[in-house]
Amino acid sequence: MAALGNVIDFPARQLAGVGSAASDALSGAAADAAAAAGAVVRSVRFDDAGEVDDWGRDPALVSTVIALSQLRWDIATGGFDALPKRSGALVVTNARRFALAPIYTAFALTTALDRPVRFVGRPDDAPVGPFLRRIGGLLDRPDELEAALRGGDIVVIGAAPHTRPRGVGVVDHALVGAAVAANVGVYPAATTSSPFARHARIEIGRRIPASKTRRGPLAELELADRLRDQIHRLLDEMGDIPTGTPLDWLPFSGLGRH
Amino acid sequence: MGGYLGTLVTSMLEDEPWVGALAGIDADPPRHRLKRTTFHRIRPGEHDRAVETIVDFDPHIVVYMGVWEPDARAAPSAAAALTDEASTTVLGAAAECSSLESIIIRSGIEVYGRAKRSPTRPSESSRRRPTSDWGRSVENIERTALTVGERVGVTIGTLRLAPVLGRHVPSPLGRFLRQPVVPFSALADPPFAVIEDRDAARAFVAAARQRLAEPLNVVAPGAITVRQAAHRGHRLTLPLLGPEWLIARPASYLLGAPIPDHVHELLHRGRLADGSRIESVLGLAPESSTTDVIDSLYSWPSVIHRPAQRQVA
Numbered sequence: 171m172a173a174l175g176n177v178i179d180f181p182a183r184q185l186a187g188v189g190s191a192a193s194d195a196l197s198g199a200a201a202d203a204a205a206a207a208g209a210v211v212r213s214v215r216f217d218d219a220g221e222v223d224d225w226g227r228d229p230a231l232v233s234t235v236i237a238l239s240q241l242r243w244d245i246a247t248g249g250f251d252a253l254p255k256r257s258g259a260l261v262v263t264n265a266r267r268f269a270l271a272p273i274y275t276a277f278a279l280t281t282a283l284d285r286p287v288r289f290v291g292r293p294d295d296a297p298v299g300p301f302l303r304r305i306g307g308l309l310d311r312p313d314e315l316e317a318a319l320r321g322g323d324i325v326v327i328g329a330a331p332h333t334r335p336r337g338v339g340v341v342d343h344a345l346v347g348a349a350v351a352a353n354v355g356v357y358p359a360a361t362t363s364s365p366f367a368r369h370a371r372i373e374i375g376r377r378i379p380a381s382k383t384r385r386g387p388l389a390e391l392e393l394a395d396r397l398r399d400q401i402h403r404l405l406d407e408m409g410d411i412p413t414g415t416p417l418d419w420l421p422f423s424g425l426g427r428h
Numbered sequence: 429m430g431g432y433l434g435t436l437v438t439s440m441l442e443d444e445p446w447v448g449a450l451a452g453i454d455a456d457p458p459r460h461r462l463k464r465t466t467f468h469r470i471r472p473g474e475h476d477r478a479v480e481t482i483v484d485f486d487p488h489i490v491v492y493m494g495v496w497e498p499d500a501r502a503a504p505s506a507a508a509a510l511t512d513e514a515s516t517t518v519l520g521a522a523a524e525c526s527s528l529e530s531i532i533i534r535s536g537i538e539v540y541g542r543a544k545r546s547p548t549r550p551s552e553s554s555r556r557r558p559t560s561d562w563g564r565s566v567e568n569i570e571r572t573a574l575t576v577g578e579r580v581g582v583t584i585g586t587l588r589l590a591p592v593l594g595r596h597v598p599s600p601l602g603r604f605l606r607q608p609v610v611p612f613s614a615l616a617d618p619p620f621a622v623i624e625d626r627d628a629a630r631a632f633v634a635a636a637r638q639r640l641a642e643p644l645n646v647v648a649p650g651a652i653t654v655r656q657a658a659h660r661g662h663r664l665t666l667p668l669l670g671p672e673w674l675i676a677r678p679a680s681y682l683l684g685a686p687i688p689d690h691v692h693e694l695l696h697r698g699r700l701a702d703g704s705r706i707e708s709v710l711g712l713a714p715e716s717s718t719t720d721v722i723d724s725l726y727s728w729p730s731v732i733h734r735p736a737q738r739q740v741a
Binding site: 220221222223224225226294295296297299300303308309311313314317320321 | 551554
């Protein structure tokens with residue numbers, strides 16, 4: 171009988187199999203989160219390097235925060251090979267309100283490039299401002315951005331926040347002008363993320379050269395407009411943007427997940 | 429040149445082959461034995477004597493370091509008065525010298541101030557907006573020197589030093605960090621940079637040699653926070669949120685480490701500056717990083733016992 175049982179799948183056993191498959195499917199997300207949490211716990215470091223860099227960025231704290239941020243974002247990064255290995259560069263991303271796109275882009279690029287990447291947009295009030303400074307935040311001042319770029323840093327700035335996932339707000343031409351003054355490359359970056367899911371994606375575009383025909387501030391204005399167009403194009407190339415909601419199950423959406 | 433940094437600069441200038449005659453003025457005698465410098469002990473208020481001495485010497489270069497940091501060697505009000513009086517006297521007298529070509533003055537990165545949304549790492553081109561008494565004092569010196577330079581047609585080189593720490597340099601920040609228990613702002617704990625006295629002195633010598641004619645930040649590379657510094661020195665740290673500073677400041681004063689307003693500002697807003705131009709302009713780079721200086725701060729002995737060279741009893 172036992173041998174027969176090995177040959178024939180009895181209904182009870184099949185049911186048990188179905189049950190376990192269903193529970194596997196249901197617990198898949200939880201298991202995924204648990205695995206991510208385990209990876210975070212293993213990678214979190216509590217050692218203090220005992221110093222910060224010239225801008226007040228604390229490498230030990232940054233690696234800890236990056237590890238913790240993996241609980242929130244599971245980021246796929248593409249196109250980062252275009253960024254310079256040593257010299258400075260300005261990366262301009264699209265942004266949505268409360269999405270923290272410049273911050274997670276800076277974290278993803280820090281991990282991908284294995285060099286410090288800063289972001290613009292920290293407040294100057296305690297305790298948030300000092301904390302963001304410790305993880306690489308700069309004030310949104312053109313002179314501050316220019317000094318960081320001249321120092322050979324990669325800095326991420328966000329366009330003005332937009333409510334639509336595929337929308338790109340205005341790019342601050344004064345900040346772009348800092349990159350022109352520092353004579354470093356400017357790169358567009360399209361980012362997508364969901365408020366309800368961990369999936370996020372960053373696609374870095376090719377360097378956009380500054381106009382050689384313009385000598386005045388029009389060069390920065392035109393460069394900012396071209397950046398905006400290029401980010402639009404990158405977002406279009408990324409396909410549909412997942413929302414992390416049941417809307418993704420509808421036939422007209424949900425095809426662009428990485 | 430009576431202060432430790434002034435004496436250090438003078439002894440380095442004595443070794444420079446391009447330097448001819450050297451003369452120095454201060455209210456206090458020099459801290460080291462100097463080989464070929466003529467020292468004149470003149471108090472800041474003695475205008476006539478200072479003018480007479482400087483005009484008689486008729487220098488080509490004046491290296492002006494007559495600044496009193498609050499709570500370093502003098503109380504804040506006395507320090508401000510002495511600094512103001514000395515700068516007016518010496519720079520005014522220098523303007524009367526017919527051979528004068530260049531003036532090098534000591535200033536500080538406190539001149540940039542730490543107002544809300546002020547640059548995190550101001551460069552030399554950043555606007556001067558001092559927000560502390562010490563910052564306003566050094567800004568006054570810069571303004572006086574620039575006025576003198578414009579009127580008599582000499583170049584003005586300004587060295588804006590980060591807080592100077594050294595084995596014997598009186599510093600309110602150094603005293604504060606060497607306390608057994610170091611309070612820090614738990615909500616901010618901002619980074620700051622310093623400069624070691626020898627690096628600062630080398631910068632003065634190079635600036636005099638090259639007739640520096642612009643402002644220049646002199647800052648050690650790297651930065652550190654108060655909590656990190658105290659940990660490096662194996663001190664106990666005391667996190668404070670805000671109102672407790674009303675108690676911590678007088679307590680620190682009573683323990684011999686007063687916290688003047690520019691140090692209080694540093695503890696809450698940090699103090700960094702972009703010192704990247706020094707290498708291209710003066711051809712030298714600070715030898716000690718900020719963390720090296722902080723490590724040295726905790727290894728310097730409080731009292732150095734030197735046996736007598738000759739027993740007389």
